[in-house]
Every structure is written in structure tokens, then in C-alpha cells.
Amino acid sequence: MNRTVPQPVRANLADGREILFFSSGVPTVPGVDYRDLPHRAADSPTRLRFDRQIGDWVIVAPARQQRTYHPPREMCPLCPDPDGRSSEIPAADYEVAVIENRFPALSTARVGSGFGLPQVPGFETEAMGYGRCEVVCFTSDHDGSFGALTPTRARLVLDVWAQRTADLLARDGIAEVYCFENRGEEIGVTLAHPHGQIYGYPRRTRRTATMLARAAEHRNSKGGSLFEDIVAHELRSGERIVARTEHATAFVPFAARWPAEVHVYPNRHVHNLTELTDREADDLASVYLRVLRGYDALYGSPLPYIASWHQYRSGTDGSVDGEQEGYLHAELFSIRRSADKLKYLAGSESGRDAFVTDQLPEDVARDLRAVMA
Amino acid sequence: MNRTVPQPVRANLADGREILFFSSGVPTVPGVDYRDLPHRAADSPTRLRFDRQIGDWVIVAPARQQRTYHPPREMCPLCPDPDGRSSEIPAADYEVAVIENRFPALSTARVGSGFGLPQVPGFETEAMGYGRCEVVCFTSDHDGSFGALTPTRARLVLDVWAQRTADLLARDGIAEVYCFENRGEEIGVTLAHPHGQIYGYPRRTRRTATMLARAAEHRNSKGGSLFEDIVAHELRSGERIVARTEHATAFVPFAARWPAEVHVYPNRHVHNLTELTDREADDLASVYLRVLRGYDALYGSPLPYIASWHQYRSGTDGSVDGEQEGYLHAELFSIRRSADKLKYLAGSESGRDAFVTDQLPEDVARDLRAVMA
Numbered sequence: 177m178n179r180t181v182p183q184p185v186r187a188n189l190a191d192g193r194e195i196l197f198f199s200s201g202v203p204t205v206p207g208v209d210y211r212d213l214p215h216r217a218a219d220s221p222t223r224l225r226f227d228r229q230i231g232d233w234v235i236v237a238p239a240r241q242q243r244t245y246h247p248p249r250e251m252c253p254l255c256p257d258p259d260g261r262s263s264e265i266p267a268a269d270y271e272v273a274v275i276e277n278r279f280p281a282l283s284t285a286r287v288g289s290g291f292g293l294p295q296v297p298g299f300e301t302e303a304m305g306y307g308r309c310e311v312v313c314f315t316s317d318h319d320g321s322f323g324a325l326t327p328t329r330a331r332l333v334l335d336v337w338a339q340r341t342a343d344l345l346a347r348d349g350i351a352e353v354y355c356f357e358n359r360g361e362e363i364g365v366t367l368a369h370p371h372g373q374i375y376g377y378p379r380r381t382r383r384t385a386t387m388l389a390r391a392a393e394h395r396n397s398k399g400g401s402l403f404e405d406i407v408a409h410e411l412r413s414g415e416r417i418v419a420r421t422e423h424a425t426a427f428v429p430f431a432a433r434w435p436a437e438v439h440v441y442p443n444r445h446v447h448n449l450t451e452l453t454d455r456e457a458d459d460l461a462s463v464y465l466r467v468l469r470g471y472d473a474l475y476g477s478p479l480p481y482i483a484s485w486h487q488y489r490s491g492t493d494g495s496v497d498g499e500q501e502g503y504l505h506a507e508l509f510s511i512r513r514s515a516d517k518l519k520y521l522a523g524s525e526s527g528r529d530a531f532v533t534d535q536l537p538e539d540v541a542r543d544l545r546a547v548m549a
Numbered sequence: 550m551n552r553t554v555p556q557p558v559r560a561n562l563a564d565g566r567e568i569l570f571f572s573s574g575v576p577t578v579p580g581v582d583y584r585d586l587p588h589r590a591a592d593s594p595t596r597l598r599f600d601r602q603i604g605d606w607v608i609v610a611p612a613r614q615q616r617t618y619h620p621p622r623e624m625c626p627l628c629p630d631p632d633g634r635s636s637e638i639p640a641a642d643y644e645v646a647v648i649e650n651r652f653p654a655l656s657t658a659r660v661g662s663g664f665g666l667p668q669v670p671g672f673e674t675e676a677m678g679y680g681r682c683e684v685v686c687f688t689s690d691h692d693g694s695f696g697a698l699t700p701t702r703a704r705l706v707l708d709v710w711a712q713r714t715a716d717l718l719a720r721d722g723i724a725e726v727y728c729f730e731n732r733g734e735e736i737g738v739t740l741a742h743p744h745g746q747i748y749g750y751p752r753r754t755r756r757t758a759t760m761l762a763r764a765a766e767h768r769n770s771k772g773g774s775l776f777e778d779i780v781a782h783e784l785r786s787g788e789r790i791v792a793r794t795e796h797a798t799a800f801v802p803f804a805a806r807w808p809a810e811v812h813v814y815p816n817r818h819v820h821n822l823t824e825l826t827d828r829e830a831d832d833l834a835s836v837y838l839r840v841l842r843g844y845d846a847l848y849g850s851p852l853p854y855i856a857s858w859h860q861y862r863s864g865t866d867g868s869v870d871g872e873q874e875g876y877l878h879a880e881l882f883s884i885r886r887s888a889d890k891l892k893y894l895a896g897s898e899s900g901r902d903a904f905v906t907d908q909l910p911e912d913v914a915r916d917l918r919a920v921m922a
Contacts, residue, residue, distance in 0.1 A: 225910075227804035228779060230756075231763050234804040235897075235905040238912070241887065281897070281905045299782045300803055356896035364893025375897060382902035383603075390604050406601060409672045430673055431600035431607040434899075484900030507900065514614065520737025521894060523729035524608075524654070524748060526807075527857030527880065529755035532608040532654045537598075539611070 179454045181335045181342075184274070189264065191216040192285075193276040198336045200271060200328060207258060207266035216285050222305030224378070226297035232382045233293070235281045235305060243279035245366045249318065253278075254369035256316045265313065271329065272336050273313040274374075282307025282375065284347075293379055306349055308376035312336060313369065320370050321478065322357060323468035330461040337374070338449035338457075341487055344376040345448075352377045352384055353487060355449075360480025362518060363511055372483075384486070384502075391501035403503035407441050416541040418548060419466055423459035426467055428541040433531040434509030435519050436474065436481070436540060438467050441505040448487035448504050466548050467508060473547035475515040483508045552827045554708045554715075557647070562637065564589040565658075566649035571709045573644060573701060580631060580639035589658050595678030597751070599670035605755045606666070608654045608678060616652035618739045622691065626651075627742035629689045638686065644702065645709050646686040647747075655680025655748065657720075666752055679722055681749035685709060686742065693743050694851065695730060696841035703834040710747070711822035711830075714860055717749040725750045725757055726860060728822075733853025735891060736884055745856070757859070757875075764874035776876035780814050789914040791921060792839055796832035799840055801914040806904040807882030808892050809847065809854070809913060811840050814878040821860035821877050840881060843921035848888040856881045 184196035187206035191213035197204035222237040244253060253264040254273075260266035265273050276283075282305050293303045314322055314333050325333070337355040344353045357372035358365050380388075394402035410416055410427040418438060419426040426440040442460050446452060452460065464483075471479040488502025513519040513534050524530045557569035560579035564586035570577035595610040617626060626637040627646075633639035638646050649656075655678050666676045687695055687706050698706070710728040717726045730745035731738050753761075767775035783789055783800040791811060792799040799813040815833050819825060825833065837856075844852040861875025886892040886907050897903045 225804035227802070227806070228767075228775065229760050229763060229802075231759070231766075232902070234806055235903065236804075236909060237905055238907060238909050240905070241907045245890065299778075300786070354897070354901060356900055358895040364891070364895050373896060375901075375903075377901075377903065384901065386604070386902075387602050390602060393604075394601075402601065405672075413673070429600070429602075431598035431609075433600070433607055482896055482899055484896060509899075517618065518737070521899075522731040522737050523746060523855055523857060524727070526855055526882075526894075527729055528727060528748075528750075528757065529605070529759075530608065530748075530750065532610055532613070534611060534614045536609060536611050 178451055179457060181339045181450070182332065183339065187266075189213070189266075189275070191278075193278065195265065195276075196274040197267065197270055198272040198274070198332060198339070200332050204267055204270045204273075207260045207268070209266045210260045211262075222281055222283065224293065224303045224305055226294075226301040228297070228299070233303075233379060237281045237305065240279045240281065243366070247367070249368070252318055252367070252369050254311070254313050254367060254371055255318050270313070270316050272315075272332055274336065274340060275311045275313070277309035277311050277373070280309035281305065282309050282377065284308050303378075306378045308344055308350065308374070310340065310374040312340075312355075312372040312374060314372065315370055318369050321359065321468075321472075322370060322372075322483075323465060323472055325465065327458070327462055327465060330465050331458055334449060334457050334461045337485065338452070340374050341448055342450050344374070345489060347376070349378055350376040351379050352381055354381070355485040355487070357481075357483040359483075360478060362480040363482060387486070388498040388501055392498050395501060401445060401501060401503070403441070403501070403505070404445055407443075415538050418470070418541055418544045419463045421459050421463055423456040424463040426463050428537045428544070430537060432509075432535075432537045432540065433533060435511065435513040435533075435535060436471060436479065436544070437507070437509040437537075438544065439505055439507050440464055440467060441503065446504050447490050447499065447502050449485075451490060451504070464506060467544075470544050470548035471508070471510065474543065475512065479510050479512055481508055481510045551824055552830060554712045554823070555705070556712065560639075562586070562639075562648070564651075566651065568638065568649075569647040570640065570643055571645040571647070571705060571712070573705050577640055577643045577646075580633045580641070582639045583633045584635075595654055595656065597666065597676045597678055599667075599674040601670070601672070606676075606752060610654045610678065613652045613654060616739070620740070622741070625691055625740070625742050627684070627686050627740060627744055628691050643686070643689050645688075645705055647709065647713060648684045648686070650682035650684050650746070653682035654678065655682050655750065657681050676751075679751045681717055681723065681747070683713065683747040685713075685728075685745040685747060687745065688743055691742050694732065694841075694845075695743060695745075695856075696838060696845055698838065700831070700835055700838065703838050704831055707822060707830050707834045710858065711825075713747050714821055715823050717747070718862060720749070722751055723749040724752050725754055727754070728858040728860070730854075730856040732856075733851060735853040736855060760859070761871040761874055765871050768874060774818060774874060774876070776814070776874070776878070777818055780816075788911050791843070791914055791917045792836045794832050794836055796829040797836040799836050801910045801917070803910060805882075805908075805910045805913065806906060808884065808886040808906075808908060809844060809852065809917070810880070810882040810910075811917065812878055812880050813837055813840060814876065819877050820863050820872065820875050822858075824863060824877070837879060839921050840917075843917050844881070844883065846920035847916065848885065852883050852885055854881055854883045
């Protein structure tokens with residue numbers, strides 16, 4: 177890593193799951209989780225099923241039907257709980273806490289005979305749902321939001337993502353690490369306490385595979401980096417740029433699919449968060465914060481959004497199958513298309529992957545620039 | 550065509566758009582549309598933009614922000630209007646009516662210099678939003694639903710889709726014809742009157758391209774038809790079959806992505822609805838109706854769903870680039886994952902195309918069989 181990243185204080189919850197506490201100052205002292213939870217080894221396993229029509233894996237996780245659903249505030253599982261009796265986080269307070277998801281789509285708990293996926297899937301090909309699902313609590317403030325974090329805290333979260341990325345990518349059987357945040361009930365969030373998630377997938381996701389294939393094609397035909405060329409083009413054009421600093425650039429993409437879609441890139445081509453220098457990480461965190469604050473200013477109310485980080489392995493020697501073309505960036509987007517209307521993925525999008533957007537990207541960039549500090 | 554398909558009575562609306570009336574008996578007599586609408590040539594044009602990251606086109610249609618949004622019942626634009634003053638359908642009554650969409654994502658109205666898409670897209674590559682968007686009204690009954698149609702009417706709708714498919718595929722510049730229905734406010738439907746839509750796309754959609762590529766791969770490696778093999782496998786296995794008749798089969802796919810996902814195939818491999826015989830069309834319509842009725846019986850309330858028809862060109866000589874592998878079928882799915890919860894496409898699905906399902910497909914098939922007549 178190009179900078180020092182805080183290492184966590186580790187503890188275990190009552191059912192054996194890991195909890196990690198990160199702090200920028202005095203380390204958090206974990207309490208004891210006294211809850212009477214069945215050991216996680218009793219979890220129903222999840223599985224991957226191969227879809228022959230699309231050539232991709234679907235995660236089947238029936239136990240997630242039972243996951244916590246809009247609990248009352250006093251039963252918030254992500255608030256700090258000094259007594260260790262009611263929440264997932266047995267501590268008097270915390271800065272950033274990471275927990276293995278209690279209702280995981282993917283888990284390392286049952287490795288069994290291995291985590292490899294069949295190379296030549298046939299009919300009814302299943303594999304164990306190996307992987308890792310983590311919940312990242314950005315703040316102990318139940319009523320906070322990522323956009324309301326201080327720059328120091330936002331930077332700490334970036335470093336937590338970097339630490340988790342390095343940790344998970346180093347494990348056998350993890351092919352891709354995905355840090356993301358879903359924010360807002362409108363987008364299906366069932367816990368009000370501000371939090372994000374990390375998925376360690378056992379195979380490259382379809383979207384990542386598509387993007388890397390496009391980048392390889394671009395390299396072959398044009399001789400350059402697709403993502404460097406995209407950023408350079410947006411800078412030349414300028415009309416969709418919403419923020420530009422010494423080390424980071426944010427823009428509405430030319431062919432945005434989603435309302436308020438913004439992509440945030442570090443100015444230097446790195447593969448993932450661990451490769452950033454201190455100053456780059458500070459700058460990226462600050463531009464990211466500005467975009468999120470702009471989001472909430474757009475309609476004068478919290479904007480539901482998905483923030484999706486794209487990261488790749490660091491290898492530049494071709495040993496990681498095309499990932500050297502990958503360029504760290506965040507893609508943020510909303511499902512709110514106007515002050516009082518949502519964008520739904522209906523027939524064209526869900527049935528055909530053919531997106532129809534109601535907004536001209538240049539107009540979105542103009543509206544965002546007008547409200548961004 | 551292998552059967553006689555009703556031909557429409559054609560008329561024009563006040564702004565120049567086409568309206569087509571289909572009937573199984575006495576032809577509908579169109580009235581006059583007296584509304585004071587600006588001529589459609591004044592529509593803001595829509596455009597396609599090429600997304601270099603994904604290698605696909607996005608439809609940008611800002612005028613759709615103004616589309617009709619939950620009008621009060623007495624202003625329903627899809628109810629018959631004998632006076633021709635308030636709705637889109639100037640007629641005393643109708644069986645099935647097809648209208649060019651007033652707020653189209655794609656339109657044939659402005660052909661301009663041509664409808665070809667650039668073969669080698671660069672940065673900021675745009676094309677005109679050429680194509681066709683139609684609204685299909687299944688019934689004049691505002692409170693009806695597709696599932697409540699008589700078998701005769703459902704069959705008429707299938708024939709209307711066939712007629713529209715043949716008509717649109719015969720036009721230059723239309724690459725794919727997509728018949729679908731979005732049902733339910735939860736899925737974003739903004740007009741309560743039961744209706745479906747047809748999109749004539751100027752290029753093959755990403756999902757169709759993916760499926761045809763998979764089928765070509767299967768042909769090369771296994772020597773058979775992917776889709777025939779999938780249906781045959783489901784019949785052998787049996788545990789996900791929800792309906793089977795002389796000419797049609799319905800099953801929950803092995804790697805279902807969506808709640809209540811059901812695929813309905815005719816038993817004979819045809820490419821599109823125009824190739825069905827009379828008996829096949831009757832049988833397919835009746836199985837389709839049974840699935841929709843099962844949907845509404847699942848939780849005792851109208852299930853929000855998307856019904857998505859997959860059709861291909863008829864050519865079997867290879868002249869239509871892989872489409873000879875295509876197999877007509879409907880894919881139906883919901884966003885309701887339990888009686889009181891919706892499935893949202895959040896971080897993993899929207900950010901990575903990686904689907905997580907909460908339901909085991911075999912359980913879904915069992916639940917559907919239990920409520921299907």
C-alpha cells in the first residue's frame with residue numbers, strides 16, 4: 177500500500193461471526209456479545225446456480241427472507257450497545273465497525289470440499305455460496321448519513337474499504353471485492369442506520385467482466401486505456417464535469433443510465449483503493465462527499481442512491497486476466513428521476529437490459545453543479 | 550403465417566399518430582379524435598447514446614418526464630371515448646386497441662437522414678432514437694386485467710402481438726420487436742387501465758444478444774438447440790414444471806433471478822408468434838392465462854409483474870445472424886418476494902448485474918402449482 181491504513185481491533189459476536197472496529201484515534205474497546213444466538217454454522221447454506229441462458233451465476237439465499245426488516249429505532253442492530261444484549265455491535269461507541277452479515281448471501285463459514293466453480297457448467301449446476309458479505313457502519317449516529325460525515329471520517333471509511341479489499345482479495349476463492357452503499361427506503365434499504373456493504377464474490381461479476389472485455393477490445397483497437405481515455409475525454413469536453421480537484425474528477429457519464437448518475441475517478445490510474453497515496457485518498461474522499469451532499473441538495477430531501485465502487489487486483493503483469501486495464505472509480509446513481517417521481521426498471525430495462533433515461537446527462541451535470549459546494 | 554391473424558382497422562389521432570383496432574367479430578368503427586394536440590412532428594426527438602464501458606446503447610428520452618402520471622379515473626386516456634375529446638381512443642367501445650405511444654422512447658416520426666447506427670462508435674456517439682413504441686389496450690374495461698380476460702380475448706391479444714411483430718419486423722431499421730406488459734404501481738405503472746407495450750428497437754438488445762450468443766456456443770459445443778435442451782431438461786426433471794399441455798409448457802427456471810419467475814414455451818420450436826398454428830396459439834394463450842391467474846392467487850392480491858416476450862426473426866437459413874437459434878417464449882416475473890415485501894434491485898444487482906434471490910425455484914414452483922387451476 178502507498179499509505180498506512182488503520183488495522184482493526186477484532187472480536188467475535190455470539191454466533192461466531194467476526195466484528196472489526198476501526199478508529200482514527202483511540203482504539204475502540206469491544207464489549208462482549210451476550211445475545212443467545214445459534215452458532216452460525218447452523219446457517220442454511222446459500223448456493224450459486226448457473227443460468228445457461230445468460231451464462232452467469234445467480235445467488236440463491238432463501239434464509240435472507242428472514243432478514244431484519246425495518247426494526248423499531250430502539251432495536252436498531254447497528255447502534256452501539258454497551259450491554260451487549262440488543263444490537264450487533266457490543267461497544268460503548270465506535271467510529272467505523274465492520275460485521276460479517278448475519279443473513280449473508282455468500283459466506284466463508286462452510287467451505288466444505290472447496291470453493292471452486294465448475295468450469296464447464298451443465299444443467300442444474302450448483303456450487304456452494306462461498307464468499308463473504310460484510311456490513312460497514314460508517315458512524316454510531318443512527319440519524320447520520322455518509323454525506324454528513326466529516327472529511328476525516330469519510331477518509332477513514334475509504335481506508336476501511338482499502339483494508340477490507342486487501343484482506344479479502346488475499347483469500348483463496350475470492351475473485352472480486354465490491355464495496356457499496358444502498359441508501360434510502362425507496363431503494364429497499366431495511367435498516368435506517370447509515371451503513372454500507374462489502375461483497376467478496378467467488379467469481380468475477382458480469383458487469384466487471386463486461387467492462388474488462390470492453391477495455392481489452394479498446395486496447396487492441398486503439399492502443400490505449402479505455403478508462404483513461406474516458407476521463408480524458410470528459411475533461412476535454414467539460415460539459416458533464418461536476419467536480420475536479422488535484423487528485424480526483426467527478427462527471428455525469430455521456431451515456432448515463434440512471435438518474436443523477438455520477439462517476440468519480442482518482443486522476444491517476446490505480447486499480448483499487450489500496451494503491452492511493454494519502455493525498456489522493458483525502459482528495460477522493462472529499463470529492464465523493466461533495467457529490468453526496470449535492471445529491472441531498474438536488475431536491476431538498478435525502479436522495480435514495482446506490483454508490484458502487486469498482487476495484488481490480490493490483491497485478492500489472494497480466495497474471496490477473498485483464499484486470500490491469502481496470503481503473504478504480506465509484507459509480508453513484510439514484511432511482512429518483514424528479515422531486516416526486518421514481519425511476520423504475522420495467523419492461524425494457526428488466527426484460528431486455530435496454531435502458532431508457534428521462535434525463536439528458538448535460539442537464540443533470542448542470543443541476544448538480546448548481547447545488548454542489 | 551400458419552394461421553389467419555385479424556387485420557386492424559386503422560385510423561389516426563389528432564396529432565398524426567396511428568391507432569389500430571382489432572376485433573374477433575364485428576370490426577370497431579373508429580370515431581374522430583377532436584383533441585387539440587400539437588402535431589407529433591413537434592415532439593422532442595429522442596436519441597441513442599453509446600456507452601463505451603458496456604458496449605451498448607442507452608435511449609435518452611427527456612420528453613418522457615412529462616408523460617401522463619396516475620391520471621384520475623375519469624381522465625383515463627385508455628378508456629373508450631365516443632366523443633373523441635378526452636381519451637386516446639375515440640370509439641364507443643373496442644376489443645383490442647393499439648396506439649403509437651404519445652411519449653415514445655423510440656419513434657419513426659423523424660427518420661431524417663437514416664436510421665442506421667454507427668458500426669464503430671467513438672466518444673460521444675449519438676444516433677437518432679429511431680424505432681417504434683406502441684401501447685396495447687387488452688380490454689376497454691378499466692378495472693380488468695390480462696389474467697381476467699376470456700380465453701378468446703387472450704388469444705386475440707396473442708394474434709395482435711403476432712400482427713404487430715410481422716408488421717414491425719418488415720420495416721427497415723427495426724431489429725427486434727418486444728411485446729411486454731408491466732402490471733402494478735409497485736413496478737412503476739402510471740396508467741391503471743390494463744395495457745401492455747411493444748417496442749420496435751433499432752438494434753438487438755443486450756439481453757437478446759447474450760442469449761443468442763449462448764445458444765450459438767451451445768450449438769458449437771453440444772450440437773443441439775440450447776432452448777430445446779432447456780425445455781427437455783425441465784420436463785425430465787419435472788420439479789419446476791407449473792403447467793404442461795399438448796402445445797405449451799410453463800416452468801420456474803433452474804436459476805431464476807426474480808420472485809415468481811416463470812417461463813412459458815410452446816412445445817414446438819418456433820421463432821415468434823406468427824409461426825404458431827391455431828391450436829398452438831390457443832394453448833399458449835391458455836397456459837399464459839393460467840400463470841397470470843396463479844400470480845394473483847399467490848398472495849390473494851394482484852401481483853405486480855413484468856411479462857416479457859422473446860421473439861426472433863423467422864429465417865432459418867442463417868441470414869439473420871444467429872436468430873435461427875431463438876425460441877419464442879414468455880418470461881414472467883414479479884418484484885414481490887412475499888405477501889408484504891418487495892424485491893429491490895440494489896447494489897449487487899444494479900451495480901454488478903449479480904442477482905441474489907431469496908427464494909428456492911423448486912419452492913416457487915410448488916407454491917404456484919398449489920394455486921394454479
